[in-house]
Amino acid sequence: MQNNEVKISIIMPVYNVKDYLTKAVDSILNQTFDDFELFLVDDGSTDGSSDICDELKLKDNRIIVIHQKNQGAHNARNNALKLAKGTYVCFFDSDDYIEKDMLRDLYDLANKYDSELVISGFYINTFYDNEHFIQLDYIPNIDSDVKKYNKIEFRKYAYKNFDKNMFYSPWNKLYKLSYLKKYNITFPITYRDDFPFVLSVIKDIENVTYTKKQYYNFIRKRSDSETQKYVATLYEKREEEHRYMLDLYSYWNLIDDYNSMEMISRRYIDRLIECMVNLFNKQCTLSNKEKVELIRTYLYNENVDKCLKLARPSKLYLKLMYIPLKIKNVHLLFMMSKFICFVKSKNIKLFSVLKTNR
Numbered sequence: 001m002q003n004n005e006v007k008i009s010i011i012m013p014v015y016n017v018k019d020y021l022t023k024a025v026d027s028i029l030n031q032t033f034d035d036f037e038l039f040l041v042d043d044g045s046t047d048g049s050s051d052i053c054d055e056l057k058l059k060d061n062r063i064i065v066i067h068q069k070n071q072g073a074h075n076a077r078n079n080a081l082k083l084a085k086g087t088y089v090c091f092f093d094s095d096d097y098i099e100k101d102m103l104r105d106l107y108d109l110a111n112k113y114d115s116e117l118v119i120s121g122f123y124i125n126t127f128y129d130n131e132h133f134i135q136l137d138y139i140p141n142i143d144s145d146v147k148k149y150n151k152i153e154f155r156k157y158a159y160k161n162f163d164k165n166m167f168y169s170p171w172n173k174l175y176k177l178s179y180l181k182k183y184n185i186t187f188p189i190t191y192r193d194d195f196p197f198v199l200s201v202i203k204d205i206e207n208v209t210y211t212k213k214q215y216y217n218f219i220r221k222r223s224d225s226e227t228q229k230y231v232a233t234l235y236e237k238r239e240e241e242h243r244y245m246l247d248l249y250s251y252w253n254l255i256d257d258y259n260s261m262e263m264i265s266r267r268y269i270d271r272l273i274e275c276m277v278n279l280f281n282k283q284c285t286l287s288n289k290e291k292v293e294l295i296r297t298y299l300y301n302e303n304v305d306k307c308l309k310l311a312r313p314s315k316l317y318l319k320l321m322y323i324p325l326k327i328k329n330v331h332l333l334f335m336m337s338k339f340i341c342f343v344k345s346k347n348i349k350l351f352s353v354l355k356t357n358r
Contacts, residue, residue: 008036008103009086009177012094013076014053015043020095020219021052027097029060033104038063039080040094044070049094074187081186089177091170095219102215106174113148113209117201118174119166121214127221138165138172140210147210154208155252159263161210167198172216175201199244203251230283235275235298242268242303265307272298273321273340276333280341288334295337296330 010028014021028038040053040063050067057063066080077091088110092098106118121139128134140147141160149157161167179185185200187193202208231237245264246255254260275298278284279291286294298304308326313319324332 006035006037006086007088007107008033008174009080009084009089010036010038010092010103011041011077011080011084011089012039012092013041013043013073014045014049014094015070015073015076016045016047016049017094018045018048018052021049022056024092024094024097025056025063027100028092028103029062030100031098031103032101033107034062036062036103037084037086039066039083040064041066041068041076041080043068043073043076072189072193074189074193078186081180084177086177089175089180090173092216093171093218095221096171097217097219099215099217105211105213105215109146109209109211110174110176113207115148115207115209116176116179117205117207118209118211119161120172120211120216122169122172122216122218123214124218124220127219133221137214139212139214140164140166142210142212145212149208149210151206154202154205155254156257158202159257159260162263162267166210167202168195169218170194170197171218173198173201179205195241196244199248203248230281231278234278235294238268238271238275239301239303241271262310262312265310266313268303268307269311269313269322269325270318272304272325273337276337277340277344280338282345292330292334295333299325299328299330299333 012024017024025038025040028036038060040056042050042053042065053065053067057065064080064083066076066083068076068079081089088107090103090106102120106120109115110118119140121137124136124138125133126136141157141164158167166172180201183200183204185197187197188200190196242264245267249255249257249260249264276295279286279294284291304325308322311322313322321336324336
């Protein structure tokens with residue numbers, strides 16, 4: 001198979017995932033669809049993952065290995081994207097795995113509906129000990145098993161699928177490579193770059209197809225994963241993302257759409273609470289006094305009151321969490337955030353369910 005004939009390019013950054021990499025790659029090699037190239041981009045691994053990449057390359061000539069100094073997942077993906085020859089492209093993580101018919105089904109949908117983007121459901125498997133996990137379903141909010149949207153329809157109803165977490169990660173999607181190249185879309189060089197990448201993709205998208213079928217298995221297990229770390233700049237990052245959302249909906253001329261603005265406001269408040277909880281991560285070395293002052297700073301941001309007026313949480317426990325924000329009680333927020341962090345660390349199963357159903 002020549003590269004210029006390949007139908008799908010798959011790009012997978014690899015960094016210190018020796019215990020997961022083979023399973024991730026095998027789930028791709030065992031697909032019911034075989035017309036693809038797989039880029040394994042070793043991002044300066046130090047645990048033996050680099051050697052595993054080379055061994056896997058010998059196993060299958062569809063694998064292309066790139067070794068680079070540690071530059072982050074964004075550079076790993078962008079470097080492979082420059083070499084990709086597929087009609088479509090996927091971005092997968094090297095510690096997850098996919099169902100065997102993912103590539104076939106997404107490719108068929110893209111061709112059938114002439115789509116620039118296909119979005120599928122997925123699973124998040126959260127391990128609460130070494131062997132047991134809770135599997136949570138993430139399914140697009142559409143009124144049939146498969147739904148094609150034009151540009152106007154997609155924008156109008158996008159708020160429903162922001163609520164279903166369809167736009168935060170790159171891996172539950174199939175992208176038309178020519179579309180990415182037309183708009184020069186790459187992964188930005190920033191911490192947690194997935195979300196701004198996807199926002200760039202959907203900004204000018206003309207033709208989107210959703211499928212309720214779930215294919216991607218995201219594994220939340222590794223103690224060193226980004227989702228488990230204390231992030232000193234999380235608040236600044238969330239403020240930046242809020243601006244991204246407002247800019248996107250302004251560009252779409254939906255800044256006055258009630259449903260869209262309610263989603264954005266509720267999303268802001270949810271992530272504001274997340275920033276407060278982040279302060280109680282065991283890796284955080286701030287004193288209680290410093291935490292109180294940061295919570296006070298967060299609370300008196302002008303965005304808070306604006307979003308509280310529009311946000312309409314559906315769950316009782318969320319409504320209760322909004323109370324200390326509305327009454328501006330810093331110390332109550334301190335205690336609430338500390339308690340949420342405790343639940344998150346001691347009962348991963350309960351925390352995952354509550355977070356998914358918020």
